[in-house]
Amino acid sequence: MIIHVSTPVIKPISHVVDTKALKSEVEYEYAQLLAKARKLKGSLMVIPSDPSNQRLISPSLLALTCPVAMVMKVKVGLIGTRETLRRIAEGTVYHRHYEQWFRSVNKDFDVYTEMALSSNDTVGVPDIVYCKDTCGLIELKAVWRLDDEHRGAYVRQMAMYYDLLRQSNMNVTEAWLVTMNTVELVGIRELTGRVNEAREYLKMASGNYPDVPPNPRLCVNCILTPVCPPYRNLSNRLLGLGGG
Numbered sequence: 244m245i246i247h248v249s250t251p252v253i254k255p256i257s258h259v260v261d262t263k264a265l266k267s268e269v270e271y272e273y274a275q276l277l278a279k280a281r282k283l284k285g286s287l288m289v290i291p292s293d294p295s296n297q298r299l300i301s302p303s304l305l306a307l308t309c310p311v312a313m314v315m316k317v318k319v320g321l322i323g324t325r326e327t328l329r330r331i332a333e334g335t336v337y338h339r340h341y342e343q344w345f346r347s348v349n350k351d352f353d354v355y356t357e358m359a360l361s362s363n364d365t366v367g368v369p370d371i372v373y374c375k376d377t378c379g380l381i382e383l384k385a386v387w388r389l390d391d392e393h394r395g396a397y398v399r400q401m402a403m404y405y406d407l408l409r410q411s412n413m414n415v416t417e418a419w420l421v422t423m424n425t426v427e428l429v430g431i432r433e434l435t436g437r438v439n440e441a442r443e444y445l446k447m448a449s450g451n452y453p454d455v456p457p458n459p460r461l462c463v464n465c466i467l468t469p470v471c472p473p474y475r476n477l478s479n480r481l482l483g484l485g486g487g
């Protein structure tokens with residue numbers, strides 16, 4: 244028997260969102276974020292995490308390539324430069340408009356954009372879930388380039404959403420990773436294969452800092468080095484060794 248799975252219209256973000264026309268909306272969103280931010284160190288700012296939410300861990304943390312960055316986000320809050328906040332503002336606005344577009348062109352589907360899924364201490368809100376006979380999951384990332392490290396982190400995040408949807412008895416048969424210029428069908432087999440890894444990784448978010456960076460290669464391009472405890476430990480050790 245052939246089961247026909249209907250697929251909605253899915254396009255890269257930049258094909259459906261007019262980024263130039265949304266400049267003032269991005270500015271407004273950026274100003275909102277800046278108003279919440281406090282100066283932390285040098286050019287770094289922080290939007291403190293809400294203490295009442297600290298027990299709830301979100302799969303969106305899995306998009307961070309370094310587990311220490313996840314712990315910092317839970318313990319301290321969202322840390323970044325003005326550029327980071329601007330990118331977040333762009334992402335928020337582009338996602339909002341993409342979701343509106345998606346609804347308007349896929350009227351045959353039930354579309355959910357604020358579906359809060361929870362299990363134990365994990366609460367996640369996938370970008371888009373659509374359903375007809377079966378369901379599909381869409382993860383939006385407002386990036387132009389995707390290296391292996393980031394793709395891996397995003398797929399790990401999708402694996403967690405997939406798992407939460409499965410626990411809610413939703414039959415997800417398709418999953419898509421959509422960036423500014425790409426649309427990728429991520430195999431369900433790849434997602435199921437990464438659920439345990441995602442769960443384990445997410446557990447680290449509510450733990451303590453490791454003694455030293457788990458993957459020092461990532462520190463080279465990380466903006467968090469001035470405030471990162473494991474990085475400071477590593478630097479002190481290296482300095483100690485240098486002096487001995």
Ligand code: SF4
Binds near residue numbers: 455457462465466468
């Ligand atoms: S400085 Fe290194 S260990 Fe610290 S968050 Fe960045 S990548 Fe991770």
